[in-house]
Amino acid sequence: MSDIEKVKQLRKSTGAGFKDCNAALLQSNGDLDKAVEILRVKGISKASKKMSRVANEGVVALSGDESKLSVIEVNCETDFVAKNEDFINFVKELSELNNSNNSDLEKLNKTKMKNSKTVSDNLVALIAKIGEKITLGRAKTFNHNGSKNFNYLHTVVKDNLSKLAVIVSLETKDTSGELKNFGKQLSMHIAASNPLALDAESIDSKILEKEKSLINEELKNSGKPDNIIEKISLGKLNKFKEENSLLSQQWVMEPKKKVNDILKELSINDLKIRDFYRLKIGD
Numbered sequence: 001m002s003d004i005e006k007v008k009q010l011r012k013s014t015g016a017g018f019k020d021c022n023a024a025l026l027q028s029n030g031d032l033d034k035a036v037e038i039l040r041v042k043g044i045s046k047a048s049k050k051m052s053r054v055a056n057e058g059v060v061a062l063s064g065d066e067s068k069l070s071v072i073e074v075n076c077e078t079d080f081v082a083k084n085e086d087f088i089n090f091v092k093e094l095s096e097l098n099n100s101n102n103s104d105l106e107k108l109n110k111t112k113m114k115n116s117k118t119v120s121d122n123l124v125a126l127i128a129k130i131g132e133k134i135t136l137g138r139a140k141t142f143n144h145n146g147s148k149n150f151n152y153l154h155t156v157v158k159d160n161l162s163k164l165a166v167i168v169s170l171e172t173k174d175t176s177g178e179l180k181n182f183g184k185q186l187s188m189h190i191a192a193s194n195p196l197a198l199d200a201e202s203i204d205s206k207i208l209e210k211e212k213s214l215i216n217e218e219l220k221n222s223g224k225p226d227n228i229i230e231k232i233s234l235g236k237l238n239k240f241k242e243e244n245s246l247l248s249q250q251w252v253m254e255p256k257k258k259v260n261d262i263l264k265e266l267s268i269n270d271l272k273i274r275d276f277y278r279l280k281i282g283d
Contacts, residue, residue, distance in 0.1 A: 078132065142167055208241070
């Protein structure tokens, strides 16, 4: 096999650039297996040097169906790379594996991709090839018995990849078009309104404590008596809970009604919102 043919084969098997492949072959005295290992080590070195950078761009990938649905976030440094074909192909295959692994990132990293290399090894190779920090971010899978899952993608990059994704789990035995329509609309509502929890009781206590502290700081120099400040503070906190609880939010498609009102108007008597998850790049 000629040197040029070896370089071509090495590029095909590793995805590395011409110069890197040529240098690895020279270093290995033409041994392809040794050259692959040299490039792998070089790729890990390149990847580790990029880990200190900030990666706030990327895509959210959706995979699955009504019975089981998953999302995963893959971050990179620039929006340009988020549209790169190699990056997109990696994320699309990754999203399917994420759904199979129930969003267990530890297991996912050890899972083999179509090229028989692990997700972790493919990620290192992709970082070395593209030249940017790339990381796996947040991930979620809905696989509840007796529930049906729905989704909405906003600012689609390509196919099942977007900048924002919402998945919703609805508990019911119903299979009607009314259910599917509501599932889609509810997903769109969550994308637009960004609720913190299903109801006020489910909002994280730390978030409420922080909000109460901000409200009290705002009212501290108002000159009002303490008892009045306490009432105003309570009112503002209750309003915060109402605006950030899904069931009590104004329905985006009909603001005079709340989400819970829309839920009651449906003819699906056993319908309950079981869970939801909103994932946006940069949040």
